[in-house]
Amino acid sequence: MSLSVITPGLLWLLLLLPAFWVFAWLTRQVNLVRLGPRRFAALIALRSLMIAALVLALAGAQLVRPVDDTAVVFLIDGSDSVSPALREQALNYVNESLATSEAGDQAAVVIFGADAAVERAPGPATPIRRLSSLVFSERTDIADAIQLGLALLPAEAQKRMVLLSDGGENEGRAVESARLAAARGVPISVVPLRAVPGPDVLISGFEAPARAREQQMLPLAVTINSGVAGPAQLEIFADDALVATETVDLTVGTNRFTVDIAAGEAGFRRFAARITADSDTEPLNNRAATFTEVQGPPRILLIAAAPDRAEPLRAALTAAGLRPEVIDPALTPVAPAELRQYAAVALVDVPASAVSNEAQRALVSYVENQGGGLLMIGGTDSFGAGGWRRSPIAPILPVDLDPPRPDERPDLALALVIDRSGSMASAAGDGSGRTKLSLAREAVYQATLGLAGNDQLAVIAFDDLPQTVLPLQPLPDVLAIEEALSLVSDGGGTNIRAGIASAAEIIGPAEARIKHVILLTDGQDSNNYGDLIDQLRESDVTITIVSIGVGANPVLTDLAQRGGGAFYSVESATDVPQIFLEETVRVAQRDIVEGVFTPALAVAAPPVRNLGALPSLRGYNNSGPRPAARTLLATAEGAPILAIWQRGLGRTLAWTSDLKGQWAGDWITWEQFPRFAAGLVDAVLPPPAAIGSHWRRVPRPVKRRSMFLSAMTPVCRPLPPQLRAGWLGRTAKDGP
Secondary structure (H helix, E strand, C coil): CEEEECCHHHHHHHHHHHHHHHHHHHCHHHHHHHHCHHHHHHHHHHHHHHHHHHHHHHHCEEEECCCCCEEEEEEEECCCCCCHHHHHHHHHHHHHHHCCCCCCCEEEEEEECCCEEEEEEEEECCCCCCCCCCCCCCCCCHHHHHHHHHHHCCCCCEEEEEEEECCCCCCCCHHHHHHHHHHCCCCEEEEECCCCCCCCEEEEEEECCCEEECCCEEEEEEEEEECCCEEEEEEEEECCEEEEEEEEEECCEEEEEEEEEECCCCEEEEEEEEEECCCCCCHHHCEEEEEEEEECCCEEEEEECCHHHHHHHHHHHHHCCCEEEEECHHHCCCCHHHHCCCCEEEEECCCHHHCCHHHHHHHHHHHHCCCCEEEEECCCCCHHHHCCCCCCCHHHCCEECCCCCCCCCCCEEEEEEEECCHHHHCECCCCCCCEHHHHHHHHHHHHHCCCCCCCEEEEEEECCCEEEEEEEEECCCHHHHHHHHCCCCCCCCCCHHHHHHHHHHHHCCCCCCEEEEEEEECCCCCCCCHHHHHHHHHCCEEEEEEEECCCCCCCHHHHHHHCEEEEEEECCHHHHHHHHHHHHHHHHCCCEEEEEECCEECCCCCCCCCCCCCCCEEEEECCEECCCCEEEEECCCCCEEEEEEEECCEEEEEECCCCCCCCCHHHHCCCCHHHHHHHHHHHHCCCHHHCCCCCCCCCCCCCCCCCHHHHCCCCEEECCHHHHHCCCCCCCCCCC
C-alpha cells in the first residue's frame, strides 16, 4: 500500500502547522491557566490533525492498494472483411489466453462490425465455444467497440483491452477512442488478423433480365470464380428476403449456375446472390446484386384513415386497369426500399398525426431519391387541416400550406389554458402509461399545426395559481414550444377561474381578427368563472372547453355556449390532441373553404386535358400556389385545386378537394372520373423512357486501411511474445 497525491503543490500548506505551533507556544500561558496542561496538549494535537487532514484532502491524497486481479475485454472484429477462418483463429487465440488466467481474473468479449455487441459480460475467464452475437457486418467501427469495452471494465481490477481486427475501419475514428482509453490508464493490445494468401471464391457476375412479366420465372445467372474445388452454399435474395438456397460443387476456375426465381408482382425487384465456402479467405467479394423491372399494371398504395375515404378512388383506379392497395396509416412502410414496389403512393384525407415521422421521411426519400410519385388528396383531415404544416412532407408538396393573406394582420390569437392539477397526473386511459398531462402537452403541439406563421399563441397552465408558460407571441418554432412545455408539471388543486383570468389579461388586448381560448380540464372545480366568460365575449374573445373524464362539472356545456365556442367531453385523454387541432382549424376559418364552385382550367395539361366540362365542387382545402409548381385547376381567387411539380427525381401532386363525396360528389359520379383518377396517378409516374433496369454489381462498402497498429503507436502496442506464457503479459501488481 502506498500514498499518492493528485496535486502535490498543495502540500506546501502543511507549513501552516509550524506556524500554528508557534502561535500556540506564544499563547501557552493563557491557555495553560484556562485549560490545564493535558487538555491544552490534546487541543494542540487535535487541531494539528484537523489542519493536516484538510491539507491532504485538498491535495487529493489517497492510499493505493495493489490490485491482484486482472480484467480484460477482447474486441473481436465481426465484419465482412474478416473471413470465418480468421474469426475462428481469433476465437482460438482468446481461448488460449483465457487458459492462462488465474483465480479472480475476469474476461469479457465484444463482437463488432458497424455496431458492437456484448458476447460475454465481465466474469470468470472460462473458455468460449462459439461466437453467437450478430452485428451489422458490412461496416467496421473500431471506435464504438473500444468505447463499449471501456464501459464493461470493472473498477477494482487491472484493466486491459485486446483488439483482434484487420484494422479496416470505415466508421468512426479508432484513434480518438484509443486516446480516451489511454487517458483512463487502459492499455490496448492489438492482434492483427491478416489473411494468409490462399484460395478465394468470388462472384464475378450476376445477371438477370432487365424486364420481366408478372409471375414469370426469371433465370438468374451467377458466375463464380473459385481457386479451390469443393462444395459451397449459394443463396439468392429477393428484396432482402432469402428465396432460394442451393449447395453447389465448385471446380477450380469459372463456374456458372442458373437459378429460376418467380418475378413476383409489378415493380422494381432487387435480387442479390451470396456464396459461402469454408475454404474462402476473402469474404468481401462474395456478394453481388442486380435489378429487374417487373412489368404489369402499376401498383398504387392508398393510405387512408378510413377505407371509405379511399373507396371511390380505389374503384376508379381499378376500373382504369391499375392495381390499388388500401392500407391503414399505421402500416405505412418506414423504409424507402419497401415503398419501391409501388409506382405511386397517395395520402387520402389522412391526418399527419396518423403517419409516423419515420414513414413520412421514407416517403420523402421515396420521391426525391427513388423517383416515386406522391399524391395528397384533400378532405377535412388533409393539408393544413390535417396538421401537415411543418411536417417532413410539407416541403415537397406542390402547394403552400400557409396561403397568402390580403394584409399582415394576424388571423388568429390563440390562448391555450391547460389544467395541471394533481388529478391530471392520473393515467390517460389508453393503456400506454401516459398521463393526462403528458397528452395535454401533445395537444398543445397539435394545436400549433393549425396555426400559420404570423398567428399568435399563448400557453397558460394552472393549478391553485396560474403560470404563463408561453407569453402571447407570433408562433414560435418547435424547439421553443417544447422547451416551454417541459416546464409544465403536475401541481396541486384546481382553480379554473385563475387560469381563465390570466388568459383574459393576455388575449384581451391582442390585435387579431379572431381571438380564441381553449380550456382543457378534468372539470373537477366549481363554476365561479361565468362572469369572466361573459367579459371575454364582450371583448370578442370566444372560448372552447375540453373536459376529460366522467367527473366533469355538468355546467361546462352551458359555459362553453355562453363563451361562443364548443364543448368537447372525452372519456379518454388520447382524443385530446386531435380535438385541439380540429378546434384550431375550425376557429381559424382558413384551412377549409366550403361553398359551391366550378374549378377553372389554368393549364390544359394531363390529367385534365380533353375532359370536357368540369363538374362543380362544394369545398376544398385552402392553400397557396408555389412559383415552381404547375397549377392545373384553381378557384376564381387563385387557390390551387390541382397542382403538380418535380421534386428531386420524383413528382408530387396535390388535389385539394376530396374524393369521398363530401365536396366532390359530382366528380365521383362523373363518367370521366375513372379517366381523371388514372390521370392523377399517371401525372406523377416517370416517363417510360426514364424507367430502365440494367445488370450491375453492387459495390461493397469501402474499407479504409487505417493502419491501426502504426497510427496507435502512442497508446496501443503489439502483444508481447510471452503472452501465452502468462495472463495477457501479466505485470507486477502495481495498482490499476
